[in-house]
Amino acid sequence: MSTATEHRTFDSVNPASGAVVGTHPLHDAEAVRAAVESAGEAAVWWAGLGFDGRRRRLLDFKAVLTQNLTRVAALIGEETGKPIGDATLETVLAITHLDWAARNAPKVLGRRRVPTGLIGINLAATLEYLPLGVVGVIGPWNYPLFTPMGSIAYALAAGNAVVFKPSELTPGVGVLLAELFAESVPERKVLQVVTGLGETGAALAADPGIRKIAFTGSTATAKRVMAACAANLTPIVAECGGKDALIVDEDADLAAAADAAVWGAMSNSGQTCVGVERVYVLDRVYDEFLREVTDRALAVRSGEDYGPITMPAQADVIRRHVGDALAKGGKAVVGGVDSVRPPYADPVVLTDVPEESSAVREETFGPTITVSRVATLEEALRKSNAVAYGLGGTVFSGNVRRSMELARAMLTGMTAINSVISFAGVPALPFGGVGESGFGRIHGADGLREFARPKAISRQRFAIPGMNLTSFGRKPADLERLVKMVTFLHGRRKS
The missing domain is CATH 3.40.605.10 (Aldehyde Dehydrogenase; Chain A, domain 1)
Structure with a gap:
């Protein structure tokens, strides 16, 4: 020093x-x-x-x-x-x-x-x-x-x-x-x-x-x-940062999905780059899922189940996002603007939040979550991918093929299926995002x-007579043999 x-x-x-x-x-x-x-x-x-x-x-x-x-x-x-x-x-x-x-x-x-x-x-x-x-x-x-x-x-x-x-x-x-x-x-x-x-x-x-x-x-x-x-x-x-979405299919285990949504959104006071900030739920199971989420969120206690908002300025961001969502027609089924009481913020669950609101578009980094009703999985996927971030995501579904298709189609670096943030605990999996979530992998x-x-090394083991291609002494016959070889190897079209 x-x-x-x-x-x-x-x-x-x-x-x-x-x-x-x-x-x-x-x-x-x-x-x-x-x-x-x-x-x-x-x-x-x-x-x-x-x-x-x-x-x-x-x-x-x-x-x-x-x-x-x-x-x-x-x-x-x-x-x-x-x-x-x-x-x-x-x-x-x-x-x-x-x-x-x-x-x-x-x-x-x-x-x-x-x-x-x-x-x-x-x-x-x-x-x-x-x-x-x-x-x-x-x-x-x-x-x-x-x-x-x-x-x-x-x-x-x-x-x-x-x-x-x-x-x-x-x-x-x-x-x-x-x-x-x-x-x-x-x-x-x-x-x-x-x-x-x-x-x-x-x-x-x-x-x-x-x-x-x-x-x-x-x-x-x-x-x-x-x-x-x-x-x-x-x-x-x-x-x-991230603005990770969770998609809930109509055949999902709703209790498990709600538990994952609340923990993914509220743990560490929501101060998790791959935390859940948005949920898109198919219409047929929306009401039941929302009840499950509401009951769980109401049972979570700031200061006991999670800690404080670490950066004082972040409390203002959380308060602004919640206020903007409510001002644009959203509803708070758990908490509200008054839930932000530094250094803590109580759980907030928002519904009917317009997609253009800051609570949906920007990283909140607090114990809040938006829950939105969608008609189809295609709509859920389209809205999940409509933000500038692309870090992580989650899919809950009882159909393996469908869940894999959704996971692959999410514009993120990582996706968890029927679990939340589980990819972070698998050391063999790369971690990183796309878009405004960054680049490169750890x-x-x-x-x-x-x-x-990367270090590439090539070593000549022996010379090939008549194939001295990287020399000013190369003869036309050398190039002719090369063309014949390439034509034989690569010239046939596949039907």
Whole structure:
């Protein structure tokens, strides 16, 4: 840390109680530069360990994290205000992703032979994925461990060093994560944390030593991060907001669908990028489904079943969306504008909300949900896909074929069927969106490759007489033989 920032600090605060949880340094650009430089040195050593060396250390890190599960979950709860059960689940999911990345990196990224085709019969071809160097991770506050671990674990397993900038609202979780990692890898600063406000994140994105940025946050902030990365042509994987829809078919298990809708909308105070914000229900089962949702939502208690609204400004957004929906003819069957009472917001269920309202078009990020009646599944799908976001989605149906068709047709990166957000718990599945929900992927094989560069190598094993095609000594007969071969292989039309 540079001397320029040693005397400048900021506090992390429990949003439920206002109590100070911890005090952390405000790292400036000079401090970020120093962290990235030392990470660059560590990256060379870390990459040199190879897959087996990294695997052993990452699995040891996993064990240390598991041994400190209670401690980590308690800190998540303090910095976010979420119930300890939710914080525990978040930590468990982070552990399972770390395990998958460590164990599967060799298979996904390791060198393998690839076919060369008949024209390249004299060649041996290999493909492998090599480390980038230093990866910068800018994490969110709503899931301060699970979400950034989807980048950190996969970047480390791919052979990179990582400089992590946690949210200024949850810096302690990032600091503790780095401390636990150092217990398993004390030799070099392979995982470092820089703390601070937006300026610290901007410095990380703009640092020339960063080979890729993994960002999670709002679409507006992602655009600013991309602008900072542009100066150095630094690539970025961006996981932004969502406005996820749930479609309920007429043969769905309505009790299960309602339970999933309420949990998907209300858990973590609705502060989930892949949370359920809109529900489209076929007319024949709409009334019964709405009764199920209403009964469940009325039983949910803010401050008990979920925590506070973490960002004070978000309360204004929630209040505005609910007010706009009601002003345009919508009805509140549970809660209303007065449900927003910072730092908490009580559950809100809205019906008859026009599709052009902000409650349907914009990300609310609160414990609210709109429930709309539709005549057909085609209408449900059309309305689900009519927003600018495309992160996750959900389908409840008793028909396997129909549910798969709907899931595939949703313009999202992920879809869950007869469950909610279940794709996030499957480490082998990639996680990410389209449109204003961002681009690139974390998790799974795609997540490992996201933090590596493909390296293609071809090696000539022997020369083919009369086929010296890449030489100024090439003769017309060489080209003639090539044309005959290509015509034989590719010239026949299929009936």
